[in-house]
Amino acid sequence: MTIRAFLGAAALFAAIAHPASADYPEEPITVVVPFSAGGGSDVLIRTLARVIQEKELLDVPLTILNVGGAGGTLGSRRVKEADADGYTYLLSHFALLSAHATGVADYGLDAFEPVAQISSTCLIYAALEDYEHDTLAAAFDAAKAAPDTISEAINIGAVVHLTSWMATDAYGGVDLRYVQSGGGAKRFEFLYGGHVDLAQFSVAEFANFAPKGLKALALLDDQRNPNLPDIPTAKEQGIDARACVSDWVFAPKGTPAEVTQVMADAIATALETDEMKAFYAKDLRTPDFLTGADLEAAIQAQDAIIREVAERHADELK
Amino acid sequence: MDLAVFLTPMLDLGTIFYVVLGTLLGVVVGAIPGLNGAMLITLSLPLTFYMEPTHSIVMLVGMYVGAISGGAITAILFRIPGTPASVVTTFDGHPMARQGKADRAIALCLGASLVGGLVAGVFLITLSAPISDWAARLGPFEYFSLVMMAMVLITSVGSGPLWAGMLSGALGMLAAMPGYDPSSGRLRLDFDIPGLDAGLGLLPVLIGLFAVSQVIGEIVDIDRTAKAETIAYRRAFMRLRDYTANAINLLRSSLIGTFIGILPGIGATVGSLVSYSVARNTAAEPERFGKGAEQGVIASEAANNATVGGALIPLIAIGIPGSVIDAILLGAFVIHGMRPGPLLFDNNPEIVHAVMGSYVLACVVMFAALSLASGLIARLMYLPRQAMLPAILVFCVVGAIAANNQISDVWVMFAFGLLGYGMERVGIPLGPFVIGFVLTPIAEESLRSALMMSAGSWAPLATRPISAAFLAIAALLLIAPFVIGLLRRMRRK
Amino acid sequence: MRKTLRPVSSYTQVTGVIRVGLACCFLGLAAVAFIGAAALPGGIYEPLGPGAFPQAVACAVALLALPLLFLRPAPPDTDAQAPDSRQDLALFSLVLTALYVLLLTFDLDFRPATFAYAMMLSLLFSGDWRRGRNWVIAIGLALVLGFGVHFLMTDVFVVDMPG
Incomplete structure (x- = not known):
């Protein structure tokens, strides 16, 4: 049996069990993930899609399509150019906004309709356990006293690069030595090998790598994380920076609101299930569901912060 | 280390079933040009939701192992690298097939794959924690020196004058330049050509260079080559004698493959390239390489299979994926509520043991399945050309489209097909091209990261001990051929 | 021909x-x-x-x-082989291939385009298009490659093919 036939049979079964009231959805829905399979966002949307299928929250199959490459722009461009009929969605986050702000993509938020926010995870500044400073403020103090001596592993033009600027700017300007390394696992390698002093990780990444001898200097959030209550926030240390990555579902611009509403409702219901709650707990994610005007406002606010930071550091982004 | 714990999960019939299923699917998909292991594993990911965690992970590991070996079949028969890692197998595997020794080439390939897999498996089971710890500490300076060492081998792969080999390597480097630069992610040299912004894809370039160019050659020679000969079915197993005669090569290549697999981000292609070059440089008759040398097939296949096991080591032990497929596997772990890394050994030891056991089992299954089928597979080679050539071309097109969902990749593939044909016809070897193409982005990224780390100073290249050691070996490799030549001439006098 | x-x-x-x-x-x-x-x-x-x-x-x-x-990197070709070589055939297949890829680029359906392409190539390589047997092979092959491969890719491997 082929996959489609299998999914088709499942959909047929779902349709019998749940006669569709509205016209939408009638055909399979594709969610494009603009990163390669296996990453944090990819696993999240796949788990969500499974729950939606299992609970028959949508009457059609939900296919996840990974279109990785070019910092996520290959995938987002594909959705941007897709028909605005509610059968193609994009899963993205911070990277969509930063790609626009840094000039990697010539379109941003304006090309999409936000549908739902499904999760948030904030970033943690970490160092090796025997690192001489215990807080981010102390490390920044040292860097201020001796510029270009404290190094941080970053991914140029990507999320952690911008969030590092957010933190250093909130402190009042520090000259860190940036070292290109790449994604979370790569940053861990650079930190672990003693090639850099600092690196940022998502909460889940930090929890995973911590047993190899990492300590947290600060959580870039307003409040402490209930899962890791011992980690102080940057705000407590006098650095008022919040850097969280929220996963959003988008539809192409012009997709009717009543169509995206169906999707948003399905996601909202799925997030309430025990399966999703268990997944969030294991992955140390915050189920931060938003939709409609709240979502619009949240994304706009995030976009404004990103643009501001990118503008301030335009000379480093040429 | 108690071996029994690795065997226990293997006593479960369900686990065995899924390892076998995964391996067989992997072999089939790897052997179909245009399909590869990453596609199969991504595709199977949603299905594994409904399976037990152990079963789903061991099935994916089986697919990983199977696909690498399956890719070697098309590499030998049609010079189509089923996966990028099998491109080195084409160097000698395909000439062997053209000499009517396709079954022998496949037998060597399978035997070498088995040995490579088992050697890497031993490391995976016994030493995964300390080795990956050591590997994770290598920094950008060490990576750059290591890559330089591998690049020196450019000068030795392929026949013909030195400058032709170097030209080929430089062209490969040039082809790696367009797209997002590997360090700062800045778009460069795309000249506003759609499709070029993502760079030239590895698979379209390799399929074009090797498979399409081969088809063009066959069309030109269509009246000249002998009619399809009927071959008697011969035993497609490596004999004990073959194993003992090639023991050193097998072991060395497996170790090289394991080592390179452990280094995150280097990959199976480099593993087989390096071990092939070393085999060639140490062979009694290096000039036979590229014309159907059995040692070449053995070196390539032992190494690329060993890299799979090698790459699993840092994935399991510290949660660092060494390749694209490993990153997908990492996702599969997370989907089932586990995260590979230091905690996995404590929290889910049964999964760790199952992964290790299933890796070894998958190698054996792959060997058995392909050995039984190899006689039949080798006959594909003798299909009439009016059926085979169009089929290869269409599969190449499909493979290029499927690699990145981009139609522009088909143009890239045919352009490189023409280039490859032209280069071979005038006598420029293709091997060094691959080395330059694959290694340059790693070299550039690590060098630029290294310079960021040292605030622009190049000195650590020579002062950091491991980096200095790699550079010293590179220098030795560079001088060795001249010194050996000199010594030989002196002895003759 | x-x-x-x-x-x-x-x-x-x-x-x-x-x-x-x-x-x-x-x-x-x-x-x-x-x-x-x-x-x-x-x-x-x-x-x-x-x-x-x-x-x-x-x-x-x-x-x-x-x-x-x-400079020539390789020893010169032996002219003895030359009369047999079919560079004309290679050139013709190249033109055909370029046309085929062009059609795919403009999003013509993969199935008919591949059917036609594979059939023509197969006849070209068979050496004698007047023989019925060669037509049988060509059409059978073209069906498998055009429709079978399309089915395999889109319905099993969920890869979009042009069209």
Whole structure:
């Protein structure tokens, strides 16, 4: 049996069990993930899609399509150019906004309709356990006293690069030595090998790598994380920076609101299930569901912060 | 280390079933040009939701192992690298097939794959924690020196004058330049050509260079080559004698493959390239390489299979994926509520043991399945050309489209097909091209990261001990051929 | 068909043309890459920047392509083989292939395009399009490649094919 036939049979079964009231959805829905399979966002949307299928929250199959490459722009461009009929969605986050702000993509938020926010995870500044400073403020103090001596592993033009600027700017300007390394696992390698002093990780990444001898200097959030209550926030240390990555579902611009509403409702219901709650707990994610005007406002606010930071550091982004 | 714990999960019939299923699917998909292991594993990911965690992970590991070996079949028969890692197998595997020794080439390939897999498996089971710890500490300076060492081998792969080999390597480097630069992610040299912004894809370039160019050659020679000969079915197993005669090569290549697999981000292609070059440089008759040398097939296949096991080591032990497929596997772990890394050994030891056991089992299954089928597979080679050539071309097109969902990749593939044909016809070897193409982005990224780390100073290249050691070996490799030549001439006098 | 499409020129001569053509092509590409890379900005956090590697590589290619203009890397072809070679056939298949890819680029459905392409190639390579047996092979092959492969890719591997 082929996959489609299998999914088709499942959909047929779902349709019998749940006669569709509205016209939408009638055909399979594709969610494009603009990163390669296996990453944090990819696993999240796949788990969500499974729950939606299992609970028959949508009457059609939900296919996840990974279109990785070019910092996520290959995938987002594909959705941007897709028909605005509610059968193609994009899963993205911070990277969509930063790609626009840094000039990697010539379109941003304006090309999409936000549908739902499904999760948030904030970033943690970490160092090796025997690192001489215990807080981010102390490390920044040292860097201020001796510029270009404290190094941080970053991914140029990507999320952690911008969030590092957010933190250093909130402190009042520090000259860190940036070292290109790449994604979370790569940053861990650079930190672990003693090639850099600092690196940022998502909460889940930090929890995973911590047993190899990492300590947290600060959580870039307003409040402490209930899962890791011992980690102080940057705000407590006098650095008022919040850097969280929220996963959003988008539809192409012009997709009717009543169509995206169906999707948003399905996601909202799925997030309430025990399966999703268990997944969030294991992955140390915050189920931060938003939709409609709240979502619009949240994304706009995030976009404004990103643009501001990118503008301030335009000379480093040429 | 108690071996029994690795065997226990293997006593479960369900686990065995899924390892076998995964391996067989992997072999089939790897052997179909245009399909590869990453596609199969991504595709199977949603299905594994409904399976037990152990079963789903061991099935994916089986697919990983199977696909690498399956890719070697098309590499030998049609010079189509089923996966990028099998491109080195084409160097000698395909000439062997053209000499009517396709079954022998496949037998060597399978035997070498088995040995490579088992050697890497031993490391995976016994030493995964300390080795990956050591590997994770290598920094950008060490990576750059290591890559330089591998690049020196450019000068030795392929026949013909030195400058032709170097030209080929430089062209490969040039082809790696367009797209997002590997360090700062800045778009460069795309000249506003759609499709070029993502760079030239590895698979379209390799399929074009090797498979399409081969088809063009066959069309030109269509009246000249002998009619399809009927071959008697011969035993497609490596004999004990073959194993003992090639023991050193097998072991060395497996170790090289394991080592390179452990280094995150280097990959199976480099593993087989390096071990092939070393085999060639140490062979009694290096000039036979590229014309159907059995040692070449053995070196390539032992190494690329060993890299799979090698790459699993840092994935399991510290949660660092060494390749694209490993990153997908990492996702599969997370989907089932586990995260590979230091905690996995404590929290889910049964999964760790199952992964290790299933890796070894998958190698054996792959060997058995392909050995039984190899006689039949080798006959594909003798299909009439009016059926085979169009089929290869269409599969190449499909493979290029499927690699990145981009139609522009088909143009890239045919352009490189023409280039490859032209280069071979005038006598420029293709091997060094691959080395330059694959290694340059790693070299550039690590060098630029290294310079960021040292605030622009190049000195650590020579002062950091491991980096200095790699550079010293590179220098030795560079001088060795001249010194050996000199010594030989002196002895003759 | 065979009589009308005889080899057009000596194999060795064509090889020479290819060699000089490739050398010029490499020199041109090196120049384009060098000029393109020169326009790139310097590095932000390190001295090299995005342009240094492409420039160095372009220089290497240019330097190594020069000998190709004048020297043969391989011993000359033996002319004994030349009369048999079918460069005309290769050229014809190339044109056919270019047409096929062009159709796919403009999003013509993969199935009919591949059917036609595979059938024509198969007849071309069979050497004698008047034989019924060759038509059977060609049509069977074209069906498998056009429709079978399309089904395999879209319905099993969920890869979008043109069309």
